[in-house]
Amino acid sequence: MAWYRTGTVAVTNNSNVITGTGTSWVDAAAVGETFLGPDAQVYEITSIVSATSLRISPNYKGSTAAAQNYAVMPTQGYLRDLAAQAAALVSSYAAVRDGAGAGKFAAGAVTEPSLRGTADENTGLNIPGADILQLITNGVVRLQIAADGTPSGVFVEKLAVSAATQAAINNLAAATVALAALGADPDQVPVGQHLGRLAYLDALSILTVSRHARDSRPGDVWREHVSDTATTIKFHGFDGIIRSRTESWT
Incomplete structure (x- = not known):
């Protein structure tokens, strides 16, 4: 020395x-x-x-x-240096042994996640606090899972749509909210019967009727609602032709 x-x-x-x-x-x-x-x-x-x-x-x-x-x-020379270096190594190893070596990582930050790469400090897996897990890229929380399992972050948010597309979605939803009730009333679908014509309510609760394009197979027989006094019985023949006859009700 x-x-x-x-x-x-x-x-x-x-x-x-x-x-x-x-x-x-x-x-x-x-x-x-x-x-x-x-x-x-x-x-x-x-x-x-x-x-x-x-x-x-x-x-x-x-x-x-x-x-x-x-x-x-320096009368103690290399022996002193070696002892100092050994002490420093033991001290640093204890931190590694009790932390990363045991699979335990300290709470991190968005810019420096708990588990990150040496060449990319702001991307990785972060444990910011008790019972919270974050997935981070480029210093932004893309996915966060709370203690009850609820996810949040841009990873689960709705992708942006244009104003015209959103308006079309809203109009379609308002015009086609299907009736949930099942029963024998004219506006309802009898339990266990093929749907035939489907009844819907629009946003103003005005009844509209739309024909159901039924996917039948040879041998199928079903009824379709025509009016309060008439129904149609249909039969899908084995020759591929669908035949029908009308029933009148009083």
């Missing part, structure tokens, strides 16, 4: 205080290492006070002087 010589020092005869200029002793020196003074004598570093102040033993023997060259000689 190289000796540290950055900056200069001011020394005082019979004092243990060394003052540096342009030095960084907190990072570059350590207690127990050797201080080589401007007087060419060696001293033990007993304390690192700051980046520009340290203490030595014994007290400085040379003459008082400022702006002097010096050196810090």
Whole structure:
């Protein structure tokens, strides 16, 4: 390990205080290492006070002087560095072991999801809080699932349609709301019978009737509503021809 010589020092005869200029002793020196003074004598570093102040033993023997060259000689060398690196590795591994290594990830943000790629920091899977899961791309929540399973986000929102298309959808829905009731009244479909003509209510509750195009097969027989006093019986013959006759009711 190289000796540290950055900056200069001011020394005082019979004092243990060394003052540096342009030095960084907190990072570059350590207690127990050797201080080589401007007087060419060696001293033990007993304390690192700051980046520009340290203490030595014994007290400085040379003459008082400022702006002097010096050196810090690392007496512990590579062994100290290795120990420091091993301690840092153990500390960082503990965080990995108890977190990502155990499949546990800290709560993230939209710009930095909990689980993301190294080359794409704003895309991934995010756990922003208790019982919430988010799917994020480009820093935007595309899908969020709440604790009760309710989804939200642009992934489940309705795609935009033109005003004309939306108006056509609204008009169609208003004009063709099918009757839900089943029964024997003229405006209702008898239970268990082929639908024949379908009854609908428009938005103003005015009854309109539309013919049902029935998909019959050879051998089928069914009735269709004609009026309150008439029905039609139809038969799908095996020759492919549908024949009918009318029944009158009083």
